[in-house]
Amino acid sequence: MAYWLFKSEPDVWGWDQQVARGAAGEEWHGVRNYQARNNMRAMQIGDRGFFYHSRTGLEIVGIVEVCALAHPDSTTEDPRWDCVDIRAVRPFVRPVSLEAIKKVPALAEMVLVKNSRLSVQPVTEAEWRMVCDLGATEA
C-alpha cells in the first residue's frame, strides 16, 4: 500500500464535504498538472492519503482512501486528465499544521515542505506514521 497527500482549498472543497460523500467517495477532479495526474495514475484501491487544507487552514485534517482507480476526469473533455475517487476514512484527532510539520527535522523532506505547489503528492511510510503520531490519530 502506498501513501499520498491530497490538497484542497477548504473554500472550494473541504473535509466536511468529503465526509458528507460517505463511503461512495468523490472524484478528485480538477487536477491539471501532469505530476499530480501521474501520481493518481499510480494509485491502487485502498491506498491511503492525507487530506490537507491549503491557503486557509494549512493543516492536515483527515485520512482518506482511494476507492476508484484513475479514470477520465468528468469535468473536462480533455483526454489528458484523469483522476481517482477518494472517500473519507477518519478525521485527525488533532489536525497537524504545516507549521508543526516544519518543526520536525525528520519531515523536512516531505513534498509538502519541498514542493508546496504540487496538489497530489507521494508520502513515505515513515512520514505517514510520524504525521499520524503528531495528529494523535491511528495510521
Added chain:
DNA sequence: GCCAACGTTGGC
C-alpha cells in the same frame, strides 16, 4: 493582498 516559485504555452 502580495509575490515567489513553478508550470505551461507559443513564437521563433
Added chain:
DNA sequence: GCCAACGTTGGC
C-alpha cells in the same frame, strides 16, 4: 527545442 511571457498556486 529554446526560452520569454504568462497564468496559477499557495505560504506569508
